[in-house]
Amino acid sequence: MSWQEIEGHDRVAEMFSRAFSRGRLEGSFLFTGPEGIGKRTFAFQLAKTILCLSPDGFAPCGECESCRLFSLKPKPIQDETVSAKKTPSAKGRRAAPSPAKPDEPDEPAALAIPNHPDFYYVAKPPERAQIPIELLAGPKENRGREGLCYNIFRTPYLGTRKVAVIDDADTLNEESANSLLKTLEEPPRGAVIILIGTSPAKQLPTIRSRCQSVRFLPLSTRDLSEVLIRRGIAADFDEAKRLARYADGSCKNAIEFQNQSLEQFRPELYRNLAQERVDTLSFSKRVMEFVDEKRKEKDKTSDGEIKRRRLALVLSRAARFYRDLTRVLTGDTSPLAGNIESGTELRQAAKNRPDPDRAVRCAERTVEAIEQIDRMGNLAYIVEAWLADVR
Ligand SMILES: [Zn+2]
Incomplete structure (x- = not known):
């Protein structure tokens, strides 16, 4: 330091x-x-x-x-x-x-x-x-x-x-x-x-x-992104930027967003992504239920912003899942591979979806979906189109 x-x-x-x-x-x-x-x-x-x-x-x-x-x-x-x-x-x-x-x-x-x-x-x-x-x-x-x-x-x-x-x-x-x-x-x-x-x-x-x-003042988005990467909270700069944007300049908030709200949903997300064919219709409904969930604590942020934030979190995790899957499939043992989580779902996914090129394409398509969040109003459409492509 x-x-x-x-x-x-x-x-x-x-x-x-x-x-x-x-x-x-x-x-x-x-x-x-x-x-x-x-x-x-x-x-x-x-x-x-x-x-x-x-x-x-x-x-x-x-x-x-x-x-x-x-x-x-x-x-x-x-x-x-x-x-x-x-x-x-x-x-x-x-x-x-x-x-x-x-x-x-x-x-x-x-x-x-x-x-x-x-x-x-x-x-x-x-x-x-x-x-x-x-x-x-x-x-x-x-x-x-x-x-x-x-x-x-x-x-x-x-x-x-x-x-x-x-x-x-x-x-x-x-x-x-x-x-x-x-x-x-x-x-x-x-x-x-x-x-x-x-x-x-x-x-x-x-x-x-x-x-x-x-x-001390809250960190700027850029400064916070640097911190998130340095501390291994975000896997890459894109994820860091996304987290930082919604964290009000606080590393603690960023971790909370990443962990608490998503942690309950993550196993279900991973289980679905690990399937040979994702059930687009029913799972996109589940994703939107998570996105639309009302937060209990008081929050100045508008409803629409919270929804975009939550969808960005889900998709960030999905992107990470596909990146980890790619690493598993290509036998990557680089230090980054140490971040791999949820071994069970990944092993399942590796069995069901053994093509590394496909995993790479899914990761790219997921990142594309994240980028659509700010450009498009209809979040449900983004999710459906994304799931239809990665299935
Ligand atoms: Zn000294």
């Missing part, structure tokens, strides 16, 4: 870069902006830069002991928050790393927590509604002698600086916030404390007034 790989936040990076080059980058910051736009990634990169022992301008050298430790044996976020809860002491942070959950093929690799002695990370444990005070100020019996607020005042292990990131700051309750106030107001020299929340309005006034506010 380098600054070049952090998309869409040049303005904020520029601001920190100026403060850094003047030797004035310290104190408490409150990062706000919608979820899933890269605030945490940015905070980690900033921490790596600050902690680097021989930074190259406003960039970590990538080679010093600090940079090495920052990238070493990363731990998935999920595990950190859990282990931090059990052992909020500094020792707890040294727990052995464990691999990310393998059972979620569509999740991007979890953003790893850097494992660095002068870096602290606190977040809301998944099973809790708020950040427990223990993580910040130590357990009751040892209040004030453990936890982030204590650790950040200890002498730095490597260089002269320390960085702490407090994630999920929206969930700080009054007690936890109060335990932080003094540290936020007068952090140790050279230390940087970053709180990450969604909006300034969701922070307690006592917190807000003690931090320098840094607002």
Whole structure:
């Protein structure tokens, strides 16, 4: 990860870069902006830069002991928050790393927590509604002698600086916030404390007034597409662009669109596509039922737009299915083949439809159908014509 790989936040990076080059980058910051736009990634990169022992301008050298430790044996976020809860002491942070959950093929690799002695990370444990005070100020019996607020005042292990990131700051309750106030107001020299929340309005006034506010904006479609590809969420630029267009600049939204709404429908989609002859009439009806389904949550987007979005999702998955089928049929073992999902349906499809050229043509025809979505009003017609051709 380098600054070049952090998309869409040049303005904020520029601001920190100026403060850094003047030797004035310290104190408490409150990062706000919608979820899933890269605030945490940015905070980690900033921490790596600050902690680097021989930074190259406003960039970590990538080679010093600090940079090495920052990238070493990363731990998935999920595990950190859990282990931090059990052992909020500094020792707890040294727990052995464990691999990310393998059972979620569509999740991007979890953003790893850097494992660095002068870096602290606190977040809301998944099973809790708020950040427990223990993580910040130590357990009751040892209040004030453990936890982030204590650790950040200890002498730095490597260089002269320390960085702490407090994630999920929206969930700080009054007690936890109060335990932080003094540290936020007068952090140790050279230390940087970053709180990450969604909006300034969701922070307690006592917190807000003690931090320098840094607002992050949603990513542009182009920037988000880059992120989706880099993180393996989209298989190619077309898919990335489609997802990005409907995600309001948030990587999290893009993943949700891709996963949740479609995941229930995907097995049926794949089963049908795997058949020797797709039943055009009845299956196009099913596709349109999925497309027309009303969303429960409130959504500013117009009905027509939601339908186009949902059809684009279905067709994106279908295109991926045909691409994966092509790979299976041609015995492709390239790294991309690692993305292949739903082995059962693919094996079935490979048996029923063994011609790789045909799979390629189906993939192309599916992409064509996706392109028609914005040009043609009649979605049902697009689906019927598409299914008639790929069957
Ligand atoms: Zn370095």
